[in-house]
Amino acid sequence: MPERENMRPWKLQEMTYKQVRETPMDVALLPIGSTEAHNLHLPYGTDFYQVEAVSNLACERAASAGAKVVRLPGIPYGVESNLQAFKLTMHVRQATLDTLVGDLVRSLDRHGIRKLVLVNGHGGNNFQPCVRDLYGQTGVFIAVVDWWKMGQDSRETIFSKTGEHADEMETSNCLHLIPDLVHLEDADEGKVRRTRFEALNRGWAWIPRPWDRLTTQSGYGDPRQATAEKGQRFLDLIAGRLSQFLVELSESPMDGLFPYLPQPQKESDT
Ligand SMILES: [Zn+2]
Numbered sequence: 001m002p003e004r005e006n007m008r009p010w011k012l013q014e015m016t017y018k019q020v021r022e023t024p025m026d027v028a029l030l031p032i033g034s035t036e037a038h039n040l041h042l043p044y045g046t047d048f049y050q051v052e053a054v055s056n057l058a059c060e061r062a063a064s065a066g067a068k069v070v071r072l073p074g075i076p077y078g079v080e081s082n083l084q085a086f087k088l089t090m091h092v093r094q095a096t097l098d099t100l101v102g103d104l105v106r107s108l109d110r111h112g113i114r115k116l117v118l119v120n121g122h123g124g125n126n127f128q129p130c131v132r133d134l135y136g137q138t139g140v141f142i143a144v145v146d147w148w149k150m151g152q153d154s155r156e157t158i159f160s161k162t163g164e165h166a167d168e169m170e171t172s173n174c175l176h177l178i179p180d181l182v183h184l185e186d187a188d189e190g191k192v193r194r195t196r197f198e199a200l201n202r203g204w205a206w207i208p209r210p211w212d213r214l215t216t217q218s219g220y221g222d223p224r225q226a227t228a229e230k231g232q233r234f235l236d237l238i239a240g241r242l243s244q245f246l247v248e249l250s251e252s253p254m255d256g257l258f259p260y261l262p263q264p265q266k267e268s269d270t
Contacts, residue, residue, distance in 0.1 A: 010059045013073045026068040026250045027115040028108055031055040032097070034078030034122035037086035039166035039219030041187040042174055044088065046166065048076045050235075051121025053177050054147045057239035062246035069246050070113070075100065078122035085212035098130035109138040115249050116142045119242070123164070141254065143245075150238045158230050163190055163221010165211075169234060171223035176231030187224060188217035 008014055009023055033048030043049070052074055059071045080091035101118065108116060118127050123146070131142045148169070151158075161168045167190060174182045192214050199205035211218060252258065 008056075008060070010063045010069050011056070011071050023070075024068045025070040025113055027062075027070070027117065027246055028113050029055050029059060029069060029071045029117050029119055029246070030101070030104065031071070031074035031119045032078065032101075032121060032125060032127075033074060033076050034080060034090075034124065035076055036078070036080050036083050036089040036122075037218040038170065039188055039190060039223060040217050041183045041185075041223065042166050042171060043178070043181045045076065046170060046174060047078065047121040048074065049178055049181075050170065050173050051119055051147055053173075054121075054235065054238055054242065055119050057235065058242035058246060061239060061243035062250070065243065065247050067243075067247045067250035069250065072104065079124040079126070082124065082208040083211045083218065085210075086218050094126060094130075097125065098127070098133075101127065101130055102134060105134055105138055105140050105142065109140050114139050114141060114254055116140050117242075117246065117249070118142060118144045120144060120146045121148075141259070143249075145242065145245075147238060147242070150241050151234055154234070154237055158234050160225050161222045163219075163223070165215075165221065166190065166219040166223060167221025168223050168226045168230070169221075171226035172228065172231035173235055174231070175226055175228040176235065179228060184223070184226065188219050190219035190221045190223060191216060192220050 009019060012020070015023070031051040033045070033051045035044050035048070037044065038046040055071055055074070059069050062069050075097065077090055077092040079094050079097070080089050083089045084091050105116060118131070120127060127144050131144055134142065155162065155169065159168045159172065163169070171182065171184065171187070194201055197205065200207060214220070
């Protein structure tokens with residue numbers, strides 16, 4: 001049988017040692033998702049499917065533009081303490097994720113890969129304290145990206161309804177990426193309750209929201225106007241922005257001022 005060419009020479013789990021040894025790599029990507037209920041119509045892997053797709057699309061484009069990227073196998077679990085009431089939502093403590101991320105960062109450091117992008121796919125995960133803590137402990141520069149925030153400025157032009165979870169945006173993405181796993185006819189309309197406290201409703205007091213009391217069927221936001229075409233537009237925009245970041249990261253030398261430009265800003269630029 002002829003040897004099948006690896007079409008994704010940036011996806012570590014599909015690469016051989018021979019390929020890895022011969023491929024220059026500067027920037028690693030680590031997708032991190034969750035396993036949780038997503039209304040009645042989307043699969044439990046929704047966050048992980050999306051974050052993997054965004055990472056793959058961005059790596060594909062960045063690699064074809066010459067960036068030396070490698071996509072690490074992702075982490076399919078996330079912090080779910082506030083969704084635990086929903087059957088088989090799998091909660092992993094942030095401290096556990098941080099330990100895993102720290103170990104992976106030290107592995108990258110050992111192998112001379114000094115730039116890492118954590119692509120987070122779940123709102124309950126928070127890697128900033130971990131990355132702040134790791135700063136200075138290894139030679140690896142780490143950037144954290146909550147992927148859905150990259151398209152925040154275009155959400156209202158693409159989608160008619162806003163939401164937070166299994167909403168029109170996530171449902172559109174899934175209709176584009178994994179249409180066979182979407183059961184839109186089962187969708188709850190995703191209405192949520194307000195709290196009885198103005199401080200919480202205005203957002204200046206924060207709580208981990210008890211999702212089973214906040215929502216009716218775990219969804220937050222009306223998904224019923226979702227289309228595959230909207231998902232494709234949104235993901236395309238995000239993949240373009242993330243791939244541009246990867247290209248710039250790959251090209252940038254880690255000199256003494258990295259990640260800053262040599263000259264301080266002029267006042268007129270601020
Ligand atoms: Zn989600």
